[in-house]
Amino acid sequence: MDGGQKAATITLDQVSKTFDDGTKAVRALDLEIGAGELAVLIGPSGCGKSTVLRMINRLIEPTGGRLLIDGEDVTKLDPVQLRRRIGYVIQNVGLFPHQTIRTNVGTVPTLLGWPKARVRARADELLELVGLDPSVHGGRYPKELSGGQRQRVGVARALAADPVVLLMDEPFSAVDPIVRARLQEEFLRLQAEVRKTIVLVTHDLDEAVRLGDRIAVLSEGGHLEQFAAPAALLGEPASDFVREFVGTDRAIRRLSVTRISAEMLEPAGAADGLPDADIGTTLYDALARMLDAGTDRVRIVSDGREVGVLPRDRLFS
Numbered sequence: 001m002d003g004g005q006k007a008a009t010i011t012l013d014q015v016s017k018t019f020d021d022g023t024k025a026v027r028a029l030d031l032e033i034g035a036g037e038l039a040v041l042i043g044p045s046g047c048g049k050s051t052v053l054r055m056i057n058r059l060i061e062p063t064g065g066r067l068l069i070d071g072e073d074v075t076k077l078d079p080v081q082l083r084r085r086i087g088y089v090i091q092n093v094g095l096f097p098h099q100t101i102r103t104n105v106g107t108v109p110t111l112l113g114w115p116k117a118r119v120r121a122r123a124d125e126l127l128e129l130v131g132l133d134p135s136v137h138g139g140r141y142p143k144e145l146s147g148g149q150r151q152r153v154g155v156a157r158a159l160a161a162d163p164v165v166l167l168m169d170e171p172f173s174a175v176d177p178i179v180r181a182r183l184q185e186e187f188l189r190l191q192a193e194v195r196k197t198i199v200l201v202t203h204d205l206d207e208a209v210r211l212g213d214r215i216a217v218l219s220e221g222g223h224l225e226q227f228a229a230p231a232a233l234l235g236e237p238a239s240d241f242v243r244e245f246v247g248t249d250r251a252i253r254r255l256s257v258t259r260i261s262a263e264m265l266e267p268a269g270a271a272d273g274l275p276d277a278d279i280g281t282t283l284y285d286a287l288a289r290m291l292d293a294g295t296d297r298v299r300i301v302s303d304g305r306e307v308g309v310l311p312r313d314r315l316f317s
């Protein structure tokens with residue numbers, strides 16, 4: 001976990017948590033998250049998602065197993081130092097109300113002893129990155145911002161000291177659906193730029209499918225049912241639990257995360273008059289083209305060249 005590093009791997013090896021009252025929140029969980037990967041934890045209420053997240057930065061101490069960041073056992077590190085290297089974003093952010101936005105964003109760099117001018121420059125850079133104008137918002141107080149803006153400040157603050165890992169517990173759930181969709185979109189753009197290793201807890205399957213490189217579905221006791229890319233999770237649920245959890249509209253959801261690829265196609269043949277879709281766009285796009293044109297096939301093109309035909313029945317197979 002060196003300072004200049006961009007992202008780290010996270011390994012949970014048989015990690016368990018039994019609380020003092022005997023509640024077994026997490027039992028022997030194995031999970032391996034790659035550097036720069038955005039992993040989503042999802043599952044029914046009480047299945048142990050937040051407990052898993054908080055064990056990674058030791059807000060909760062595991063009672064069994066090993067938890068490694070870039071191969072280093074976090075239980076052997078000083079918890080305060082550890083938390084300064086790990087960004088943490090929660091619902092409703094928890095900004096300090098009597099400090100300006102700029103000071104809030106600079107919290108961890110200040111704690112790390114950065115010179116004032118560098119903290120300020122970094123805070124402004126981060127505010128820009130999350131789409132807030134530092135000259136407008138930097139000097140304001142949290143109550144002078146909208147809920148969505150505060151949430152962005154929370155993300156900026158978590159990224160300020162260039163953490164190797166970012167933990168997010170329901171980061172977008174306190175804002176209305178429209179703001180939420182915009183924040184999710186901006187967040188994907190941000191992640192493409194910063195490429196942190198992110199573990200994000202959500203209740204919202206659409207959010208999981210939209211944001212996750214992989215999604216871990218947990219059942220009670222932190223039991224890992226499946227850890228897979230969205231299209232794989234929706235296309236091939238590994239258990240009845242997952243099938244039920246992802247629900248009846250999984251076929252539709254799957255369309256929007258599955259890209260048209262060469263092996264889905266039939267030879268072009270008589271493709272005249274069919275609508276076009278580009279290879280690499282989603283099955284959902286192909287369905288939209290079929291519905292628009294009133295056909296049951298689309299002509300698939302790559303760099304303007306026809307590469308085959310996608311029939312409607314391939315959408316759901």
Ligand SMILES: Nc1ncnc2c1ncn2[C@@H]1O[C@H](COP(=O)(O)OP(=O)(O)OP(=O)(O)O)[C@@H](O)[C@H]1O
Pocket residue numbers: 019020021023024025043044045046047048049050051052203
């Ligand atoms: N401090 C605690 N002492 C005892 N039990 C706890 C404690 N914190 C959490 N639990 C229990 O551990 C289990 C897992 O809780 P956790 O908050 O991790 O679930 P979650 O999946 O994040 O739930 P939600 O989706 O409702 O936020 C639950 O049964 C919860 O009641």
